[in-house]
Amino acid sequence: xxxxxxxxxxxxxxxxxxxxxxxxxxxxxxxxxxxxxxxxxxxxxxxxxxxxxxxxxxxxxxxxxxxxxxxxxxxxxxxxxxxxxxxxxxxxxxxxxxxxxxxxxxxxxxxxxxxxxxxxxxxxxxxxxxxxxxxxxxxxxxxxxxxxxxxxxxxxxxxxxxxxxxxxxxxxxxx
Amino acid sequence: xxxxxxxxxxxxxxxxxxxxxxxxxxxxxxxxxxxxxxxxxxxxxxxxxxxxxxxxxxxxxxxxxxxxxxxxxxxxxxxxxxxxxxxxxxxxxxxxxxxxx
Numbered sequence: 544x545x546x547x548x549x550x551x552x553x554x555x556x557x558x559x560x561x562x563x564x565x566x567x568x569x570x571x572x573x574x575x576x577x578x579x580x581x582x583x584x585x586x587x588x589x590x591x592x593x594x595x596x597x598x599x600x601x602x603x604x605x606x607x608x609x610x611x612x613x614x615x616x617x618x619x620x621x622x623x624x625x626x627x628x629x630x631x632x633x634x635x636x637x638x639x640x641x642x643x644x645x646x647x648x649x650x651x652x653x654x655x656x657x658x659x660x661x662x663x664x665x666x667x668x669x670x671x672x673x674x675x676x677x678x679x680x681x682x683x684x685x686x687x688x689x690x691x692x693x694x695x696x697x698x699x700x701x702x703x704x705x706x707x708x709x710x711x712x713x714x715x716x717x718x
Numbered sequence: 719x720x721x722x723x724x725x726x727x728x729x730x731x732x733x734x735x736x737x738x739x740x741x742x743x744x745x746x747x748x749x750x751x752x753x754x755x756x757x758x759x760x761x762x763x764x765x766x767x768x769x770x771x772x773x774x775x776x777x778x779x780x781x782x783x784x785x786x787x788x789x790x791x792x793x794x795x796x797x798x799x800x801x802x803x804x805x806x807x808x809x810x811x812x813x814x815x816x817x818x819x
Binding site: 549562563579582585590597602614617671697698 | 722725726729732733737739740746749751752753755759762763766767769770771772776777778779781782786787788790792794797798801803804
């Protein structure tokens with residue numbers, strides 16, 4: 544593999560190590576987004592540009608934003624205002640920004656040099672993937688749709704704020 | 719110089735191991751969810767590498783299924799964490815080790 548793969552792999556491993564060693568969840572999520580970006584670059588290098596786009600759109604764009612909104616909604620701790628101020632210090636965002644800049648430079652390098660793929664990597668067209676997805680694997684697609692439906696129903700059922708019902712005998716026993 | 723397939727699979731293995739280590743050493747539930755995401759991502763990377771090795775679209779098809787599963791898993795997992803947080807007032811997973819009616 545070329546130097547592009549090794550740079551992207553180094554960024555991925557480095558940012559994942561930073562994810563698992565952070566104490567603050569928001570810092571870890573920032574580094575995890577960088578890790579997803581670098582894995583998307585690796586996908587592109589392995590001849591799967593459509594999967595790289597899906598990785599960015601679904602993983603980094605939807606799942607990570609969902610987790611970040613969730614963490615913000617939980618409003619952990621009472622000193623959130625002070626934390627908010629401490630998040631904006633350069634020590635927080637300088638690491639992910641440097642890693643992102645490395646990836647951006649690699650992207651520009653790859654765009655200026657088309658056909659950088661090494662010999663033993665074969666590009667699989669998105670057209671073939673679509674044909675295979677809706678040909679022999681159509682049943683699996685329907686199962687994935689049912690899984691997403693179950694996910695929606697489960698999330699709605701679990702996330703609902705239930706009224707706490709305590710039986711009157713138990714209530715007497717507790718009080 | 720190792721081949722492209724070996725390099726990609728080694729990267730997937732390293733990422734999966736990092737996710738597994740994080741899953742084992744962390745006690746915050748959100749961090750455990752994030753490490754599950756890391757492991758799923760590494761598995762998807764292995765599938766993509768295999769698809770490029772054989773030139774067949776099946777690996778990428780499987781990656782799309784992994785994406786759909788990860789989305790469903792995150793939504794249900796976050797709802798579960800919300801319930802746990804409201805009941806236990808903490809994100810420590812050890813607090814949830816005992817079930818009380």
